[in-house]
Amino acid sequence: MSGEPPAKKQRPAGQISQDKENDEQLNRIADYDLKMAELYNGVANDSLAHKHCMGYNLKKAIGDVKGQVCIEAACGNGAYMQFLHDKGASFVLGTDLSAENLAVCRTNHKASGVPADAMDYFQSDLGEVQAYKGGPFDLAVMGCCICYCSNQDMLLSWLKNMYKNLKPGGRLVCMNTRGALPDAEQEELFIKFKIRYLKEAPGGSKSFSPAFVRFHNGWQTDYIFLEADTIHKAMVETGFKVERVPLVGDPDYNGKEDLARLVQLMPYDLFVATK
Numbered sequence: 001m002s003g004e005p006p007a008k009k010q011r012p013a014g015q016i017s018q019d020k021e022n023d024e025q026l027n028r029i030a031d032y033d034l035k036m037a038e039l040y041n042g043v044a045n046d047s048l049a050h051k052h053c054m055g056y057n058l059k060k061a062i063g064d065v066k067g068q069v070c071i072e073a074a075c076g077n078g079a080y081m082q083f084l085h086d087k088g089a090s091f092v093l094g095t096d097l098s099a100e101n102l103a104v105c106r107t108n109h110k111a112s113g114v115p116a117d118a119m120d121y122f123q124s125d126l127g128e129v130q131a132y133k134g135g136p137f138d139l140a141v142m143g144c145c146i147c148y149c150s151n152q153d154m155l156l157s158w159l160k161n162m163y164k165n166l167k168p169g170g171r172l173v174c175m176n177t178r179g180a181l182p183d184a185e186q187e188e189l190f191i192k193f194k195i196r197y198l199k200e201a202p203g204g205s206k207s208f209s210p211a212f213v214r215f216h217n218g219w220q221t222d223y224i225f226l227e228a229d230t231i232h233k234a235m236v237e238t239g240f241k242v243e244r245v246p247l248v249g250d251p252d253y254n255g256k257e258d259l260a261r262l263v264q265l266m267p268y269d270l271f272v273a274t275k
C-alpha cells in the first residue's frame, strides 16, 4: 500500500470562509461539513487513539475542575466539554469554526441531559482575538486543533486569544497532533490501527508544512505539521509558563490491541501552559 493519501479537492488547511452573513455559517471549514462532523464524532467517541491515548492524557492533564469556568477552543464534537461538565465545572463554553460540529455538540449534550445554562456554544475563528462571553476562564482546553495554524502569526493569534481569555493563574491544556510520520512508523500505524498520516518529508517535516490524517471510519483532514518546539516557544512568547507532559497509555484499557505501541506511534505532544 502506498504511503501517500489520496488527493482531495477541498479548501486548504487553515484557509477558511470569511462569509459570516448568518449567525452560524455552514461549511466555514470544509473538513467538517455535515458528513465529516458525524465521522469525527465517531472517531472522538470510539477510536482507541482518542479514547485511551489522546483523551486519557488530556483528561489527566486537565485534572480537577470543580467549580471552574472553562472553555474548550475548537470543541469538535464536544466530548471534552461533556467531560468538564461531568467533573463539576460550573460553566463550559465551546467555540468552533464549524457550525456542523457545534450542531453535533448540541445534540450530544442534549442527549446526555446537560442543563441549558451549564454550557454555551459560539462559532468563531480562533485567530480572531476577542473576549468570549462567560469569561475570563480558569481553564482553556485545546485538543488537536492548534494543528490548523498555517503560519507563525496565526499560531501566536490563537495563543494570544487563549491568554486574553484566561484569568491570571489560569491554565491552557493543549494537545497537538503532528500530522506526518516517518515512513516505517506510518506503515506500522496503518497496518496495526488503520490510521494513516502523511509521510514525513526527507530529513523530517518542518513546522508549517502540510499534514494529513485519515482514520478507520473515513474521517480525514488536511492540516499543518507543527514541531513541539515551535508551539512551546510560541507559548512562551505569548507569556505562558509551559510544562511539556509525556504521554502514557490508559491503565484501565483491557482490550486486545497493543495500546503501549499505539502511544509510542501516535504523534501527539501535550502542553500545560499557565498564565
Ligand SMILES: C[S@@+](CC[C@H](N)C(=O)[O-])C[C@H]1O[C@@H](n2cnc3c(N)ncnc32)[C@H](O)[C@@H]1O
Binding pocket: 016, 029, 032, 044, 073, 074, 075, 076, 077, 078, 079, 095, 096, 097, 098, 101, 124, 125, 126, 127, 142, 143, 144, 145, 148
Ligand atoms: C481534530 S478536531 C478536534 C476537536 C476537539 N477539540 C477534540 O479534541 O476532539 C479540530 C477542530 O478544530 C476546529 N477548527 C479548525 N480551524 C479552526 C479555527 N480557525 N477556529 C476555530 N476552530 C477551528 C475544527 O472545526 C474542528 O472541530
